[in-house]
Each structure stands twice: as structure tokens, then as C-alpha cells.
Amino acid sequence: MTDGLTEYALRLGDDSLILGQRLGEWCGHAPMLEVDLSLTNVALDLVGQATLFLGIAGDADKLAFHRDVLDFKNCLLVEQPNGDFAQTIARQFLFSNWQELLFRELTQSRNATLAAIAGKAVKEVAYHARLANEWMVRLGDGTAESRARIVNGLDWMWRFGDELFDVDDVVEPLIASGVAVDVRKLRGEWDQRIARTLSEATLEMPKPRRAAKGGRIGHHSEHLGHLLSEMQFLQRAYPGATW
Amino acid sequence: MSVPALKDEVLAVLAGVPDPEVPCISVVELGIVREVRADAVVITPTYTGCPATQAIEQGIRAALDGHGFRNLKIETALAPPWTTDWISDEGREKLRAYGIAPPPQGAAKNSLREDVACPRCGSARTEEISRFGSTPCKALHRCLDCREPFDRFKCH
Numbered sequence: 001m002t003d004g005l006t007e008y009a010l011r012l013g014d015d016s017l018i019l020g021q022r023l024g025e026w027c028g029h030a031p032m033l034e035v036d037l038s039l040t041n042v043a044l045d046l047v048g049q050a051t052l053f054l055g056i057a058g059d060a061d062k063l064a065f066h067r068d069v070l071d072f073k074n075c076l077l078v079e080q081p082n083g084d085f086a087q088t089i090a091r092q093f094l095f096s097n098w099q100e101l102l103f104r105e106l107t108q109s110r111n112a113t114l115a116a117i118a119g120k121a122v123k124e125v126a127y128h129a130r131l132a133n134e135w136m137v138r139l140g141d142g143t144a145e146s147r148a149r150i151v152n153g154l155d156w157m158w159r160f161g162d163e164l165f166d167v168d169d170v171v172e173p174l175i176a177s178g179v180a181v182d183v184r185k186l187r188g189e190w191d192q193r194i195a196r197t198l199s200e201a202t203l204e205m206p207k208p209r210r211a212a213k214g215g216r217i218g219h220h221s222e223h224l225g226h227l228l229s230e231m232q233f234l235q236r237a238y239p240g241a242t243w
Numbered sequence: 244m245s246v247p248a249l250k251d252e253v254l255a256v257l258a259g260v261p262d263p264e265v266p267c268i269s270v271v272e273l274g275i276v277r278e279v280r281a282d283a284v285v286i287t288p289t290y291t292g293c294p295a296t297q298a299i300e301q302g303i304r305a306a307l308d309g310h311g312f313r314n315l316k317i318e319t320a321l322a323p324p325w326t327t328d329w330i331s332d333e334g335r336e337k338l339r340a341y342g343i344a345p346p347p348q349g350a351a352k353n354s355l356r357e358d359v360a361c362p363r364c365g366s367a368r369t370e371e372i373s374r375f376g377s378t379p380c381k382a383l384h385r386c387l388d389c390r391e392p393f394d395r396f397k398c399h
């Protein structure tokens with residue numbers, strides 16, 4: 001069993017790493033060159049965050065490339081497949097708006113390293129949230145086709161939102177000692193942000209769904225294993241390879 | 244050598260190390276050299292995921308080694324986070340001359356602002372094409388007067 005801080009750093013780092021890898025899958029496939037650049041730039045920021053957070057937990061490269069699927073602690077939202085562009089944007093919309101609030105609070109952490117990483121990354125995540133919010137509006141208030149796709153994408157991703165606001169007994173003591181963020185307190189502000197952008201996008205709030213959870217304790221969807229098989233291929237086939 | 248004299252000498256060496264992605268300005272003008280101590284040079288990354296970070300460190304290492312500062316370590320500090328306000332005035336002018344619209348001094352607090360003057364003709368009539376550009380630190384804009392597309396250094 002790892003200590004609380006290590007576990008917390010893994011959760012933060014894995015969220016960033018897995019979403020960064022997902023967005024990297026768009027490289028060369030996005031609908032427009034500008035979108036290709038945007039998604040891969042966001043991916044780069046996320047991988048940078050992951051390197052720093054995982055560095056608290058141990059050797060970041062080893063953790064990224066040598067752990068098995070059950071040892072990953074990311075939320076289920078970030079491992080969801082890209083689907084079409086709208087589904088990718090819906091995932092980013094829910095995640096980046098949450099991560100911006102999370103990092104804003106994490107800058108106040110009593111752990112100086114966590115605070116420093118958050119202080120650095122929160123400025124970048126503001127860009128991610130804005131990118132996602134703008135595309136939500138463009139797709140929702142766009143054509144019948146784009147609207148249908150974003151409604152579907154959001155409907156799929158919505159069930160993974162609740163997990164972002166869960167606190168368990170790993171994090172509880174860290175909240176008490178001022179190290180971790182109490183994400184429960186961010187729910188109201190997140191809901192408002194989501195509602196504001198959806199209203200601008202002329203979209204309705206998705207219907208409530210039974211929440212899907214489990215990522216924080218290593219219970220993942222089948223999608224994560226497929227993602228890792230690609231991400232970890234080289235280090236598994238040629239252990240220790242460098243270039 | 245006294246520490247102030249050492250500092251001046253090291254900074255002079257580092258002033259010759261270009262940023263690998265924006266080679267018109269040095270790592271000193273970019274504001275990522277935060278401190279020179281008797282035992283170490285402290286640098287800070289621009290963006291967390293900036294792939295140039297390693298190249299920058301290698302460039303600094305080579306310059307230090309080449310000028311007899313092998314014993315100086317390179318340390319990385321994340322806090323306080325780098326901001327475009329740390330780009331020197333000379334650095335801003337060099338960016339403009341290179342065709343990259345520099346971030347206005349003191350603009351970092353409003354990091355999502357979009358107003359920017361064309362680095363070629365000076366026109367204020369410009370539009371953003373893509374907020375994410377060829378590197379993490381740049382966005383893509385277009386001048387509505389001279390019609391040239393140009394890179395803009397994001398306020399950060």
C-alpha cells in the first residue's frame with residue numbers, strides 16, 4: 001500500500017497522462033489543421049503535468065510505461081475513447097472545467113511541490129477549458145449534424161462526471177492536512193460553468209444517469225487496456241530503450 | 244571569483260544560448276534563467292509540456308562547460324511560475340523584428356486577451372486564427388491590413 005501523497009500524485013498524474021495520450025491519438029486526424037494543433041498542444045500540456053505529478057510518486061517514465069492497467073488511478077472520464085470530434089470535445093469540456101477549478105485550489109496546497117505544479121499548470125488549463133467551451137457552443141449552436149453529434153457525445157460522457165467529485169479515505173486525511181483539494185466543494189461552481197456554456201450552446205443539460213466510477217481504485221473500463229497497449233508497446237517490447 | 248562577478252560572467256555566457264524554438268532570443272532574454280548562485284544556475288520551464296525544456300538544459304550545459312563552469316549545476320524551479328512579463332524589453336523587440344508579436348509588458352494577468360498589433364506593419368486590425376500554434380508558447384494570428392499571417396507570443 002502506498003502512502004497518501006503518493007496515491008494522490010498518481011491520481012493527478014494519471015488523469016493528465018491518459019487524457020494526454022488520448023488527445024495525442026488525434027495527431028494528423030483532426031478535422032482541420034488548427035484543431036489538430038490545438039488538441040496536440042493540449043496533449044503536450046497534459047503530458048507535461050503528468051511528468052511532474054508522477055515525479056512526486058516516483059520515476060515518471062517507469063510509472064507511465066511499466067505499470068499494468070489495474071495500477072492506474074485515473075478517473076474513467078479520461079480513458080473514454082475519442083469517438084468523433086464532438087465526443088472528444090464533450091470529454092474535454094467536462095474535464096478541463098473541473099481541472100481548472102481543481103488546480104486553482106491546489107495552488108494553496110501545503111505541499112509546496114503540488115502547489116508549484118498547479119500554479120504553473122492552471123494558466124495552461126484556462127486555455128484548455130476555453131477551447132472546449134468554445135467548441136461546445138460552435139457544435140451545439142451549429143448545424144443539425146453537429147448538434148446531434150455533440151448531444152450524443154455529451155450524453156455518453158455525462159455518466160463519468162460524478163467521479164470527479166468523489167473523496168475517499170485516501171484523500172480525506174490529505175484534505176484535513178491542507179495538502180489535497182476537497183473536490184466536493186467545487187461541484188457547485190462546476191455545475192454553474194457547465195450550465196452556462198450549455199445554455200450558450202443552446203443545449204439542454206443531459207438527463208441524469210447512473211454514475212460510472214471506480215478508476216481511483218483501479219477498476220477501469222476495457223478501453224484503458226487498449227490505450228496502454230499502444231502507449232507502452234515500445235518499452236514492453238524493448239525494455240529500457242532510449243533514443 | 245566573487246559571487247557578483249561570477250554571476251555577471253555566467254549571465255554573459257548564457258546570453259549566447261538561444262531558445263531552441265525561438266532562436267532570435269536568448270534564454271536570458273526569455274526570462275527562464277532565474278538565479279545564478281555560486282554552485283548552480285536555476286532555470287524555470289516556460290510551459291509544463293514544452294518539449295524544448297530538455298534542449299534548453301542541454302544548451303545551457305554545453306555553454307557552461309565550454310566556458311569553464313563545469314562545476315555549476317543546473318537546477319529547475321517551478322515556482323514562481325514563468326510569465327511572459329519576464330521577457331526583457333530587448334527580447335520583446337527581437338521577437339517583433341523576427342516576425343513574432345511579443346506579449347505586451349504586464350499583460351500576463353489577462354492571459355486570454357487577444358488584441359495584438361501586426362509585427363510587420365503595426366496595424367492593430369488583426370484576428371486570431373488559432374489559439375494554439377506551432378509551439379506551446381505561440382498562437383496564430385492574421386493581419387487584416389497587410390494580410391500576413393503571423394505568430395503571436397501568448398500572454399502567460
Ligand SMILES: [Zn+2]
Binds near residue numbers: 363388
Ligand atoms: Zn500587418
